[in-house]
Amino acid sequence: MDPNSKKILLVEDEDFIRELYVRQLTKAGFQVKSAVDGQTGLNLLKSEAFDLLLLDIMLPGMNGLQLLREFKTQNPNSKMITILLTNLGQEAVIKEGFELGAQAYLIKASYTPD
Amino acid sequence: MKLPLLFKLITLIFFAVFVPLLAINFLNLQLPISLLFGAISIALAALILMLILKPLDKFVEAAKAMGAGNLHYKLDIRSADELQTVADAFNLMAGSLAFSFQKLEQEKDILSAEKNRIDSVLSSIVDGIIALDFNGNVVFANKAAEALTGFTNLELSSKSIAQFIHLFSDKDEIPTKIYCDTSFAQVVNLVGKDGKQTRVKLTTSKIEGAVQTNLGCLLILHDLSKEEELERMKLDFVSMASHELKTPLTSIIGYLSVYINENKANIPTDELSFLERSLVAAQQLLTLIQNILSVNKIERDQMSVTPQAVDYSTILTKCVDDLQNQAKLKNITMMLNLPPDLLPQVMADPIRIGEVVTNLVANAINYTDAGGKVSVTVEITPNEVKTIVSDSGVGIPKEALPHLFNKFFRVSNITQQASKGTGLGLYIAKSIITKLGGKIWVESELGKGSQFIFTLPVASKIKTFDSNTFVGQAIAQGALNY
Numbered sequence: 251m252d253p254n255s256k257k258i259l260l261v262e263d264e265d266f267i268r269e270l271y272v273r274q275l276t277k278a279g280f281q282v283k284s285a286v287d288g289q290t291g292l293n294l295l296k297s298e299a300f301d302l303l304l305l306d307i308m309l310p311g312m313n314g315l316q317l318l319r320e321f322k323t324q325n326p327n328s329k330m331i332t333i334l335l336t337n338l339g340q341e342a343v344i345k346e347g348f349e350l351g352a353q354a355y356l357i358k359a360s361y362t363p364d
Numbered sequence: 365m366k367l368p369l370l371f372k373l374i375t376l377i378f379f380a381v382f383v384p385l386l387a388i389n390f391l392n393l394q395l396p397i398s399l400l401f402g403a404i405s406i407a408l409a410a411l412i413l414m415l416i417l418k419p420l421d422k423f424v425e426a427a428k429a430m431g432a433g434n435l436h437y438k439l440d441i442r443s444a445d446e447l448q449t450v451a452d453a454f455n456l457m458a459g460s461l462a463f464s465f466q467k468l469e470q471e472k473d474i475l476s477a478e479k480n481r482i483d484s485v486l487s488s489i490v491d492g493i494i495a496l497d498f499n500g501n502v503v504f505a506n507k508a509a510e511a512l513t514g515f516t517n518l519e520l521s522s523k524s525i526a527q528f529i530h531l532f533s534d535k536d537e538i539p540t541k542i543y544c545d546t547s548f549a550q551v552v553n554l555v556g557k558d559g560k561q562t563r564v565k566l567t568t569s570k571i572e573g574a575v576q577t578n579l580g581c582l583l584i585l586h587d588l589s590k591e592e593e594l595e596r597m598k599l600d601f602v603s604m605a606s607h608e609l610k611t612p613l614t615s616i617i618g619y620l621s622v623y624i625n626e627n628k629a630n631i632p633t634d635e636l637s638f639l640e641r642s643l644v645a646a647q648q649l650l651t652l653i654q655n656i657l658s659v660n661k662i663e664r665d666q667m668s669v670t671p672q673a674v675d676y677s678t679i680l681t682k683c684v685d686d687l688q689n690q691a692k693l694k695n696i697t698m699m700l701n702l703p704p705d706l707l708p709q710v711m712a713d714p715i716r717i718g719e720v721v722t723n724l725v726a727n728a729i730n731y732t733d734a735g736g737k738v739s740v741t742v743e744i745t746p747n748e749v750k751t752i753v754s755d756s757g758v759g760i761p762k763e764a765l766p767h768l769f770n771k772f773f774r775v776s777n778i779t780q781q782a783s784k785g786t787g788l789g790l791y792i793a794k795s796i797i798t799k800l801g802g803k804i805w806v807e808s809e810l811g812k813g814s815q816f817i818f819t820l821p822v823a824s825k826i827k828t829f830d831s832n833t834f835v836g837q838a839i840a841q842g843a844l845n846y
Contacts, residue, residue: 266615270622337610342668344715 256301260284261291261317262335263309271304288312295321303332305352307343315343318350369445372416380409419447426454435462492564492585495571497578500524500540512564512585514557525583530555531566543568544581554585563588599664606657613653617646655788659771662795669716669799673709673823676717676742676749677702683721684740687729695734698725701741710749710820716796717820723789724753724816731775731814732757747822748802754815760808768806769794793818 258280262268268284275282283300285291288309295303303321307314318332334347334355344355384405388398419441429437435458441451486493492509494502502520510516513529520528524540531538532553542548548568555561565586571579620643628636661667684700691698710717721740728738736756743750760768760775767773774787797804801821808814 264611264615266612267618270615270618274622337607342670345670 255279255281257281257299258283258302258304259291259294259300260304261286261288261309261314262304262306263287264306288314288317292317292320296324299328300330303330304335304356305332305347306335307347308337315346315350318347318352322351369416369447372412372445376409376412376416379405379412416443416445419443419451423447423451423454426458430458430461435459435465490587492583492587494520494525494529494583494585496525496540496544496580496583498580500526500544500580502528503579508587509583509585512554512556512562512587514560528556543583544570546570551588563592596664599660602656603660603664606653606660609653610650610657613646613650617643617650620646652788655792658792659788662792667795667799669713669796671711671713671800674712674714674717675707676710676712676820677707679712679714679718680721680740680742680751683718683725687722687725690726691729691738694729694732694736696729696732697737698729699737699739701739703742703744705744707742707749708744709823711823712800712820713796717800720793720796720818721751721753723793724818727789728753728755728757728814728816731755744822748819749822750817750819752815752817754813756813759810759812760806760814761810765806765808769804 258275260268260271260275260282262271262284263286265286268286272282272284280302283294285294289312291305291309292312294300303318305314305318309317312320314334321328331354332347332352334344334352336344336355336357344352347355384398384402387401387405391398422439422441426437426439437458439451439454439458441448486504487507489506490508492512493504493506494509495504497503501522501524503522505513505515505517505520513520515528526540531543532555533550538550538552543566546568547570548566550566552564552566553561554564554566565588567584567586569582569584571577571582620639624631624636624639624643631639658667680700680702684698688698725738725740732738732755738753738755741752741754743752764773764775768775769790771791772787773791794804797818797820802819804816804818806814806816
């Protein structure tokens, strides 16, 4: 694997969806790590730097927005890009995420990585 | 044989007065004997008098018995004189009095049975009923009204309703005069004893021509709290079920589309079409679930539509471009006609307005035959931007036009032809446009295509939108609660 390839952290609790994303992103040449809940995700973010965070909102325990808020408070200067993984109809959540520093959102159901 | 009282009195006088007189004067009796004679006479007279007066005791007794309520007492006097006649008349009177009383008693029973029946009818009614007189005083309140207000009939009776029961529409109290002087039907908040609040549907009716009964108006209070609770539970269930359905469906679509993409080249054409059809069906199911969720949000009043100044032409271009492929598959020419002048910014929610445009254009493509035309045209007026989505399709029958924006309505309901829609898209579009302060309508003629037109307000430079507050509000209102 190309040592310069970008590092992605995926936080998603649905196994099938997480595994599909990991597979497709790895296939595309990215270094991918994944977490099944907010706390695990936050721990991974603390232990290493990522270029991109793919963040589900509805997570068990700590939700995606709480994770993002926590991370941004601790690392206000992080250059990591955050993309929210959402369902359609979560506009309010998306806006809240943007205010917390997310750069984009994906509607999971209508977008499949290939 | 009848002996009149006069005759009896004459006999009495005869024995008491004349016999001793005659005896003394004509018989020339010695004094002691005549005295004895006199005494015997007087005794005889007294006896006769007692015999005459005896029936009077019976009269006293009878009058006492009747006074005590025994109207069936029979006076038994056989004195064969006027006293017997009076007694007979007395008996007759007692008889007819007894009969009258019996009749009255019967009528009272009938009336009270009638009253009981009406009382049980009124108290069996699940809605609260309160009757007021002309001065707004409570005349009657049934059981349900007692339960709703917390006051008993006794507490309310003959007192002004305004003292006890307060009815609010939003935050304004509705005065008695308003709801009683007109026929009134509105959902209101009822505040009763100890501030007890209930959401009720209040229906009032003025009681006409009831001057004698002194009835002014009738209030019917229909308790809505249970219905609203049920409705909320239903909506919560639909929301939860839809979200739960969406998760596995997202996986199905994801894996299927990855599989198709990776193996397209190796799968025989007809088998590939099986997979593609599965994918199309799954996507249709997802659209349906998303529409149901949108409708659910509209009904829970949680559809977040955030108007902000947006660059409309970018959104339009993207929506039309995204559907260009679908149009091409049906060999439909699709055009976007933007006015030559720069489009002003409009007040809209960028995500929601995209949904509306996509929905209308997708509909236009769906209902237009191959080789047809679909166009999106934008017109500018000083205050509004008008968007016209027109097609050369089958058109909409006249009788369907008024129902088009209703929930679950599909033209196929009328034409009996199958159609692909869910019957929710236009309902959602209307809700969004209305929330954005615009209007949406349709012009169509069967066989001549349709035009769906909506307007959006032009964003004025003064209006700014504080998105922080709004997002906070939306979340507080439960946008995050599934």
